[in-house]
Structure formats: C-alpha cells, structure tokens
Amino acid sequence: MRLTRLGAGLPLLLAALAGYFLFPDYLTLFTSLFILAAFALSYDLLQGHAGVVSLGHAVFFGTGAYTAALLAAHGVQEPVTGLVVALLVSGLLALLLTRLVVVGNDLTRLLITLGIGFLMLEAANQARWLTGGADGMSDFTMGPVLGLFRFDFAGETAFFYSLAVLVLVYAFLWRLTTSPFGLALRGIRENVRRMPAIGAPVSRHLATAYTISGGIAGVAGAVLAQTSNFASLDMLGFERSAEVMMMATLGGTGSIPGVVLGAAGFSYLKDALSAVSPKYWHLGIGLVLMASVFVLRGGIAGGFTALLRRLRGRA
Amino acid sequence: MSGLVSILADGIAYGMLLFLFSIGLSITLGLMRFINLAHGAFAMCGGYVAATLLNLYGVPFLLTLPAAAIFTALVGMAAERSVIRHVYGMPELQQVLFSIGLAFAAGAVANIIFGPQQQPMILPDWLTSRVDILGVEITGYRLFLMGFGLVAAGLLAALFNFTLFGARVRAAVDNRRAAEGIGINVGRLFAITFALGAGFAGLGGALAVGFLGLDPTFPLKYLVLVLMVVAIGGPGSIGGSFAAAIALGAIDAVFKYFVPQVGGFVIYGLLVLMMLFFPRGLAGRTA
Amino acid sequence: MTPAIETSDLTLRYGNFTAVGDVSLRVPTGSRHALIGPNGAGKTSLVHALTGNVATTAGTIRIGGEDVTTLSQAARVRRGLTRTFQINQLFRGLTVLENVSLAILERERKTRIFWRSAAADRAVAEEAREHLAFVHLAALADRPVHSLPYGSQRLVEIAIALATKPRVLVLDEPAAGVPAAQSESIFERIHALPRDLTLLFVEHDMGLVFRFAERITVLVGGRIMTEGTPAEIQADERVREVYLGRRRQHGAA
Numbered sequence: 098m099r100l101t102r103l104g105a106g107l108p109l110l111l112a113a114l115a116g117y118f119l120f121p122d123y124l125t126l127f128t129s130l131f132i133l134a135a136f137a138l139s140y141d142l143l144q145g146h147a148g149v150v151s152l153g154h155a156v157f158f159g160t161g162a163y164t165a166a167l168l169a170a171h172g173v174q175e176p177v178t179g180l181v182v183a184l185l186v187s188g189l190l191a192l193l194l195t196r197l198v199v200v201g202n203d204l205t206r207l208l209i210t211l212g213i214g215f216l217m218l219e220a221a222n223q224a225r226w227l228t229g230g231a232d233g234m235s236d237f238t239m240g241p242v243l244g245l246f247r248f249d250f251a252g253e254t255a256f257f258y259s260l261a262v263l264v265l266v267y268a269f270l271w272r273l274t275t276s277p278f279g280l281a282l283r284g285i286r287e288n289v290r291r292m293p294a295i296g297a298p299v300s301r302h303l304a305t306a307y308t309i310s311g312g313i314a315g316v317a318g319a320v321l322a323q324t325s326n327f328a329s330l331d332m333l334g335f336e337r338s339a340e341v342m343m344m345a346t347l348g349g350t351g352s353i354p355g356v357v358l359g360a361a362g363f364s365y366l367k368d369a370l371s372a373v374s375p376k377y378w379h380l381g382i383g384l385v386l387m388a389s390v391f392v393l394r395g396g397i398a399g400g401f402t403a404l405l406r407r408l409r410g411r412a
Numbered sequence: 413m414s415g416l417v418s419i420l421a422d423g424i425a426y427g428m429l430l431f432l433f434s435i436g437l438s439i440t441l442g443l444m445r446f447i448n449l450a451h452g453a454f455a456m457c458g459g460y461v462a463a464t465l466l467n468l469y470g471v472p473f474l475l476t477l478p479a480a481a482i483f484t485a486l487v488g489m490a491a492e493r494s495v496i497r498h499v500y501g502m503p504e505l506q507q508v509l510f511s512i513g514l515a516f517a518a519g520a521v522a523n524i525i526f527g528p529q530q531q532p533m534i535l536p537d538w539l540t541s542r543v544d545i546l547g548v549e550i551t552g553y554r555l556f557l558m559g560f561g562l563v564a565a566g567l568l569a570a571l572f573n574f575t576l577f578g579a580r581v582r583a584a585v586d587n588r589r590a591a592e593g594i595g596i597n598v599g600r601l602f603a604i605t606f607a608l609g610a611g612f613a614g615l616g617g618a619l620a621v622g623f624l625g626l627d628p629t630f631p632l633k634y635l636v637l638v639l640m641v642v643a644i645g646g647p648g649s650i651g652g653s654f655a656a657a658i659a660l661g662a663i664d665a666v667f668k669y670f671v672p673q674v675g676g677f678v679i680y681g682l683l684v685l686m687m688l689f690f691p692r693g694l695a696g697r698t699a
Numbered sequence: 700m701t702p703a704i705e706t707s708d709l710t711l712r713y714g715n716f717t718a719v720g721d722v723s724l725r726v727p728t729g730s731r732h733a734l735i736g737p738n739g740a741g742k743t744s745l746v747h748a749l750t751g752n753v754a755t756t757a758g759t760i761r762i763g764g765e766d767v768t769t770l771s772q773a774a775r776v777r778r779g780l781t782r783t784f785q786i787n788q789l790f791r792g793l794t795v796l797e798n799v800s801l802a803i804l805e806r807e808r809k810t811r812i813f814w815r816s817a818a819a820d821r822a823v824a825e826e827a828r829e830h831l832a833f834v835h836l837a838a839l840a841d842r843p844v845h846s847l848p849y850g851s852q853r854l855v856e857i858a859i860a861l862a863t864k865p866r867v868l869v870l871d872e873p874a875a876g877v878p879a880a881q882s883e884s885i886f887e888r889i890h891a892l893p894r895d896l897t898l899l900f901v902e903h904d905m906g907l908v909f910r911f912a913e914r915i916t917v918l919v920g921g922r923i924m925t926e927g928t929p930a931e932i933q934a935d936e937r938v939r940e941v942y943l944g945r946r947r948q949h950g951a952a
Contacts, residue, residue, distance in 0.1 A: 280804065
C-alpha cells in the first residue's frame with residue numbers, strides 16, 4: 098500500500114542505484130544530477146504547486162553553497178552539520194524576503210525576484226574577503242559524513258550522500274504536497290481569487306512555501322559546494338535561476354517524479370549540447386522552452402500520463 | 413561641478429536609451445498584458461543590423477538608424493503574427509517561460525552568427541568630438557543621444573495623443589472589450605503596436621552600440637533595468653516610462669561615478685525599496 | 700435582536716463613479732433577503748463591499764453586531780460571512796471533494812499541517828461528502844471540477860461556501876448561466892438550507908425572487924430605491940417602472 102502510494106519514487110530510486118552499478122565512471126555526473134533534482138524540486142514547490150514564479154531562486158541555492166563552504170573553511174567540516182546550517186540560513190533569508198515577494202502583482206513579483214538575484218550576486222562579488230569574489234571559494238576541506246564516510250576521489254561517498262539528500266527532499270516534498278498545506282497551495286494555484294473567500298490566509302501560505310522552498314534550495318546548494326569543494330558566483334546567478342525554472346518546466350511542473358526526470362533530462366541535454374558549444378545549448382534550451390508552452394504543457398510527466406491513458410484506452 | 417554636469421549628461425543619455433528599450437515593452441504590457449522578457453532581443457537585433465551595415469557595408473551612420481528600426485519592426489511584426497499572438501491569452505507563467513526561452517534563443521542565434529565578442533562601432537567624427545557647452549565638455553554622441561531621445565519621445569507622445577491610431581491604442585489599453593465592441597480591430601492593432609515597440613527598441617539598440625557596446629548577452633543584461641522602467645513608469649504610460657528611464661539612468665551614472673564601491677547595488681537596492689513601499693509602481697497602475 | 704447584516708451609509712466609489720451610494724441595509728438573522736435591480740444597479744458592487752472583496756469608500760458594515768468594515772475578506776469569512784460568485788470561482792483542476800475539503804481545512808485551520816496526508820483526514824472527508832450530498836453531488840465527488848457540467852459547477856460553488864460554515868451567506872446570482880429548469884433546482888437547494896442561516900441573494904429572475912425571498916431590497920443607480928415584502932414590491936409602481944422601462948428600452952434596441 099505504502100509502496101504504491103510512493104508511485105514513481107521507487108522506480109526512480111532503483112534507476113539511480115542501477116546507475117551506480119552500470120556506469121561507475123559517471124558518478125560525478127550522477128551526483129550533480131541529484132543535486133539539481135533537489136534544487137528543482139524545491140523551486141517547483143513554488144511554480145508547480147503554488148503557481149507563483151520566481152526568477153531569483155538561485156539566491157537560496159548560492160546562499161546554501163556559500164554557507165557550507167564558509168563553515169568548512171572556518172573549522173566546521175562535518176557535512177551534515179553544514180547542511181542543517183545551510184537549511185536554516187537559506188530558510189531565514191527566504192523568510193526575510195517573503196514580504197517583498199508575496200506582495201504585489203505578477204510583474205512586480207518577477208521584477209523583485211530578479212532584482213534580489215542581481216543584488217545578492219553583486220553583494221557576493223563585492224565581499225571578496227568573505228566569498229573570494231569572482232574567483233570563488235575552494236580553500237576548504239570537508240570532513241567525513243557523520244564522522245564515518247570520507248569523500249573519496251571516485252565520488253562514491255558523494256554519490257550516496259547526494260542521493261540520500263535527494264531521497265529525503267523527495268519524501269518530504271511528496272508528503273508536504275499531499276498534506277492539507279499542499280492542498281491549500283494548489284488552491285492558490287488553481288484560483289487565488291477564491292482563496293480569501295474561504296477564509297484562507299493566502300500571504301501566510303505563500304510565505305511558508307517560500308521559506309521551505311528557500312531552505313531546501315539552500316540544502317541543495319550546500320551539497321554542491323561540499324561535494325565539489327567549490328562555491329562560486331554562478332551558483333547564485335540569473336542563469337542558474339533560469340535553469341531551475343527550465344528543469345521544472347521540462348519535467349512537468351507540479352509533478353514530483355516529473356521534475357526529477359526533468360532535471361535529469363536537462364542535465365543530459367546540457368552536457369551533450371554544451372559539448373558541441375555553449376551557444377547551441379542556449380539555442381536548444383530556448384527553443385525547447387518556447388515549444389513547451391505550446392505542445393508539451395505537462396512536461397515529461399504530462400506526456401507520460403497521456404501515453405499511459407492512451408495505452409490503457411487501447412487495452 | 414562641471415564633473416557632475418557631464419556625468420549627469422552621461423546618465424541622461426543612458427536614460428534615453430533605456431526609454432527606447434523599454435517603451436515597446438511598456439505598451440505591449442499595458443495593451444496585450446504580455447510579459448515579454450525577451451523584449452531586449454529586439455534592441456539587440458537593431459544593434460546588430462546597425463553594426464553590420466556600418467562595419468561591413470560602409471553605410472553612413474545616420475542611415476543605419478532607420479534601417480535598424482525598420483528591420484527590427486518587421487522582425488517584430490513577423491514574430492507577433494506567427495507565434496507571439498498565441499501567447500497573449502496564456503497564463504503569466506507560460507508567458508514568462510516562453511519569453512525567457514525566446515531571450516535565450518535570440519542570444520544564442522546572435523552568438524552563432526556574430527560570435528561572443530563585442531561589436532565594434534566606428535562613429536563618425538562629428539559624433540566623437542567634444543562639444544563645449546557653458547564651460548562643460550560633453551561628448552558629441554551624448555548630446556546626439558539626448559536630442560534623439562527627446563525627439564523620439566515627442567514623436568511617440570504625439571502619435572499616441574493626437575492620432576486616431578493612438579486613440580485606439582489608448583482605448584484598448586483602458587478597456588479591451590469595449591474597444592472591440594466599438595469595432596476596433598484589436599488583432600491588427602496589436603500587431604502594429606508590437607512592431608512599433610520592436611522598432612523603437614531596434615532604434616535604441618542601434619544607438620546603444622556606440623555607448624553601451626553590443627554582445628549576445630545584451631537581451632538579459634538590461635532586462636532588470638527595462639522591467640524597472642516599466643514598473644515605475646506604469647505599463648502603457650509614455651510619460652511615466654520617459655521620466656522613469658531618465659531618472660534611473662541619471663541615478664545609476666551618478667552613483668557608479670561617485671561611489672563606485674556600492675554603485676552596482678544602488679539600482680537594485682532602489683528596486684527593492686521601491687517594491688517595499690510602492691508595490692504597485694510609482695504610477696499606481698497595476699499590470 | 701442584533702441583525703445579521705447591518706450597513707450604514709455604505710458607499711463605494713471608483714474615481715468619480717459611485718457604484719454604491721449611502722446604502723443602509725438591515726437583514727435580520729435567519730432572513731431570506733433578495734437584492735434586485737436593473738443591470739448596473741450596483742448589486743455585485745454591494746456584494747463585493749459587504750464581503751470585503753473591495754475596500755469601502757465610506758460607511759460601516761456590521762456582521763452580527765461586530766464592525767467588520769476594515770477587516771479583510773478572509774477575516775470576515777472567519778467571522779461567519781461567506782459569499783459565492785456570479786461567475787464560478789472554483790479550483791478547476793482539483794476534484795469536487797478537494798474543493799470542498801479545502802474550505803473545511805481552512806475553516807479548521809488545518810492547512811498549517813504539512814506532515815500528514817490530507818486525504819487521510821476522515822472527519823474532513825466525511826463532512827465534505829455531507830455538503831456534497833446536500834447539493835446532490837455526492838456521486839461526482841472524485842471528478843475534477845472542470846469536467847462537470849456548468850449547472851453542477853454552480854452547486855459546487857455553493858457547497859464550497861457551505862463548507863466554511865457561514866452564519867451569513869451572500870449568493871451572487873447563484874443560478875446565473877444555467878437553464879431555467881436547473882435554476883429552479885438550485886433555488887430549491889438554497890431554500891432547503893437551515894433556517895438559522897441568514898441568506899442575502901442577488902437574482903434576476905423575478906419569479907424565483909418572489910417565491911424564495913421574504914424581503915426584497917431594490918437597488919437602482921447604486922442606491923436603495925425601496926424595500927419590502929414580495930407582495931409590497933410586486934405592487935410598487937416605481938419598481939415596475941424601473942423594470943418595465945428597461946424592458947421597453949430593450950424592445951427598442
């Protein structure tokens with residue numbers, strides 16, 4: 098019963114574990130994929146479930162990354178501690194910013210999230226003494242996870258560490274989105290005008306979602322900094338914010354397994370097209386995004402559901 | 413003192429360009445409710461047209477400007493009629509996704525055709541020389557930009573306030589359904605307005621090459637400023653956009669010159685403060 | 700006894716245009732009160748102002764004696780004042796049951812819960828099904844709302860409002876857009892609501908108004924023209940003129 102309710106989660110986990118045995122040379126790629134998937138899931142809580150767009154979500158990802166890197170550089174080298182602190186710091190930042198994000202209309206919300214993104218980027222760039230500026234931060238070493246598992250060169254620890262984080266994020270968000278709070282978020286997405294008419298505190302719901310989403314994004318960023326031993330400005334830049342939006346959209350915004358698949362497909366496409374040239378990558382993702390509005394409205398998840406329905410209809 | 417004046421002149425020239433970049437977005441947002449994050453791509457298009465004509469074919473600078481404007485307007489019209497008009501009715505999220513995709517794709521196309529480097533723009537001598545006005549030295553090009561911006565804003569204001577076309581657009585901005593009811597062909601009006609906005613952006617882009625430079629990151633580089641102009645000025649308001657663009661340009665220039673350490677923050681900080689206190693924009697109109 | 704709804708000199712202005720002007724309305728508890736008037740009389744504007752969709756320009760609104768003039772719409776709902784919409788405002792992608800459950804969860808402030816399944820809350824699901832049974836939609840509970848015929852969607856609109864457990868229910872043209880036979884059955888359901896629930900409804904069909912309302916307020920040009928029992932309103936020359944005059948204009952156009 099519980100297994101069936103987890104739906105696509107189990108096959109996805111099995112696929113990830115199969116990847117470990119089938120492609121042992123690509124563990125680093127898998128690790129970055131798990132991290133991006135967790136990041137995309139955090140963002141999709143806003144876009145897919147509550148139906149609000151943010152163009153600056155990398156702010157929290159980057160904040161988590163710098164938090165983890167700074168902690169490690171100042172002696173707190175245990176990774177899980179770093180994750181928890183990154184969760185709190187990014188969540189707190191998100192909470193502080195909610196007043197700006199929750200008020201106003203669609204245009205101002207886009208503008209404000211964009212503006213905060215650029216502001217944070219500029220701040221991180223200026224604070225060279227803290228963040229290393231444009232050079233990024235790499236002079237820190239991570240300790241063993243929970244004092245037990247040391248990060249190795251083959252990337253095995255990083256693989257399981259990031260997979261564990263993704264599984265936790267997946268399970269948490271799956272629970273959250275099926276909870277009463279999750280239903281209220283979907284209510285906001287489906288009809289924000291009706292919500293106050295049933296007595297719903299829309300601003301508070303959005304603020305809660307934004308805080309949780311920011312905290313999880315921070316965790317994803319922290320894992321990236323810890324496993325790559327690097328934190329840099331591009332982790333909070335606009336491009337990363339745009340990418341997370343693309344991943345969620347590609348996978349099927351509002352569907353948790355869909356978003357994970359979207360992140361995987363996105364990472365693969367990025368890898369393949371960037372190998373040719375970054376400009377083809379931008380062209381490709383631009384065209385896919387434009388087309389997604391017209392054809393694949395539900396993303397990969399939507400396409401999959403439609404396919405299932407057709408197969409069942411035929412049988 | 414003269415330093416301040418010449419920096420202000422810089423900022424105002426910059427503001428004129430911002431106005432040209434954003435006026436099309438302001439009108440399309442007010443009229444079609446279309447959040448077009450790719451509007452900067454039209455400015456970039458005009459920039460490349462002008463740079464190519466000037467550098468490759470030796471077309472005189474003054475002729476490249478109308479060529480850039482007209483070419484970009486045609487591109488805008490074609491894009492509007494073929495694809496963009498289908499996006500108007502979509503929810504905001506879809507519009508954002510579509511137009512971000514368009515911005516990325518446009519930048520990539522520019523990168524593929526012209527390469528990632530800055531485009532050179534050799535301005536004629538009469539524009540690069542310095543002009544002495546009341547003891548203050550100003551580059552000829554700044555003066556030219558200011559003059560040009562004023563003329564463009566004046567023309568637009570006249571077009572919208574004193575012609576039948578302008579009356580139709582204003583009617584449709586205020587109440588689209590009523591405008592349709594009294595027989596205004598809204599579809600055609602949208603196409604023409606969109607092309608007009610694209611044309612002005614193209615003109616701005618052509619003028620910007622010699623001042624701000626031009627590379628494939630252009631559409632996203634000025635996105636925040638352009639959106640700010642629209643949000644502060646109020647969607648659909650020409651006067652509001654003009655004032656907002658000039659003010660932002662001047663503030664940006666002054667702070668970047670006098671307090672370079674925090675210069676990068678000021679505009680974004682201003683944005684955050686503005687949104688905190690005036691979430692609906694200074695003009696008080698909602699999008 | 701304190702009236703369920705009491706407004707004094709309620710005014711709503713948009714620029715120079717007065718949508719609602721100096722409306723003083725008293726609706727006693729348990730009353731079935733109709734709000735009528737020609738198109739553009741300000742009926743929906745009055746509903747907006749009453750329920751907090753828009754901020755009033757002047758005047759006060761009391762619900763059960765409590766001044767709610769400055770309260771938000773959500774806060775008024777929590778004090779027992781709920782409305783329905785003339786044009787469906789439903790959660791179209793959610794199921795019928797979820798639509799109603801959401802309103803119950805908000806009422807019980809359970810939407811703060813993010814660690815338990817919403818579907819597992821038996822009490823909420825049971826209550827939601829009761830509301831649906833009341834509007835005869837129990838069989839459609841698990842269908843997405845957008846797949847329902849329009850008439851059934853109008854009933855979901857009412858079921859959501861009932862799930863907030865209102866003391867005062869304001870219905871803005873509850874049968875708008877449905878065929879005559881169905882609007883009959885919608886009003887039959889409204890009529891079957893508990894007697895202690897105060898009802899204020901806007902309706903165009905005079906037949907339905909005279910059958911289901913106990914008192915009627917006539918709104919013209921944003922102001923109250925008259926108020927009375929159905930018999931009094933039916934006999935009122937001025938009301939007839941407003942409506943017949945309109946009809947004559949329609950005939951000419």
